Amino acid sequence: MTALFVSSGFLPSSLPPNSQEATLDWENWPPFLRVLLTTDGTVTKSLESYFWEPVEVLTLSQAYSALECDMTAIDCTKGDKVWLRDVSLKGSVSGCEYATAQSYIRLQALPHTMQLALKEGRIGIGEFLRECEYETYREILAVGESETNQNIIWRTYRIMMNKKPLMQITERFNKKSFE
Numbered sequence: 001m002t003a004l005f006v007s008s009g010f011l012p013s014s015l016p017p018n019s020q021e022a023t024l025d026w027e028n029w030p031p032f033l034r035v036l037l038t039t040d041g042t043v044t045k046s047l048e049s050y051f052w053e054p055v056e057v058l059t060l061s062q063a064y065s066a067l068e069c070d071m072t073a074i075d076c077t078k079g080d081k082v083w084l085r086d087v088s089l090k091g092s093v094s095g096c097e098y099a100t101a102q103s104y105i106r107l108q109a110l111p112h113t114m115q116l117a118l119k120e121g122r123i124g125i126g127e128f129l130r131e132c133e134y135e136t137y138r139e140i141l142a143v144g145e146s147e148t149n150q151n152i153i154w155r156t157y158r159i160m161m162n163k164k165p166l167m168q169i170t171e172r173f174n175k176k177s178f179e
Contacts, residue, residue, distance in 0.1 A: 024145060029153065030178035036099075036171075037155045040138040043099060043171060044089060053093040060086040060100075062119070067104075073141055073158045074106055074165040083107040083118065098177055105167040125159070125169070136161045141168075151175045 026034060032050055036043055047055045065084040070077045083105040089098045103125060107115050118125070137160045146152035156170045 024143065029175065033153060033173055033175060033178040036173065037143050037153065038140070040140065040157075043101075047089060047091075047098050051091055051094070051096075051098070053091045055098065056090050056092045058088045058090060060088055062086070064107075071104060071168060073156075074104060074168045076104075076106065085118070096177060097174070099171050099173050101169055101171045103167050103169045106165070109164065109166055110161075125167070136166075137163075146172070 029037075036046060039046065044055050044057060062083065062085040064081050067076055067078055067080050067082060071080075071082075074082075076082060083103075085101075085103040085105065087101050087103075089101070090096065091098065105118065105125075107118065110118070138157050139160065140155060140157045142156045144154055146154065151174055152172050153175055154170055154172045156168065158168045159166050
């Protein structure tokens with residue numbers, strides 16, 4: 001597994017951005033979308049600053065789920081139970097959906113207070129980690145375009161704490177929201 005954008009916001013064409021080794025049209029994507037795809041910061045805070053409105057994290061669903069396949073990025077194997085969470089990031093004034101995210105979380109590996117807060121689903125994961133001052137590391141694993149809708153651009157990354165993988169998150173952005 002190759003981490004992307006570790007020391008640079010630019011990706012040489014010799015390094016594929018995902019396991020499909022697809023060529024992506026980075027240069028023609030909206031510049032701010034490129035920033036979101038390559039940053040290791042919190043997306044919600046960046047969206048609020050760029051669109052200049054509060055962004056709500058709306059929990060669409062969350063529950064324990066048994067994995068249907070191995071997830072090596074978070075050291076889990078088929079059948080392991082993880083906390084599966086789907087959210088939408090929407091502008092509270094405009095109502096525009098800027099992104100959706102699906103998270104696979106090794107809930108049992110987190111401190112109890114964090115487990116409870118994530119189950120409440122009241123705020124985004126990045127916002128919660130920042131508020132609690134947890135020291136974490138984000139590692140971008142892949143970037144790509146949806147095979148069924150070329151307006152959807154996604155990135156997958158994992159969050160580590162104490163050098164142990166905690167969660168894998170895939171964020172999807174509608175390119176048209178950024179044009």
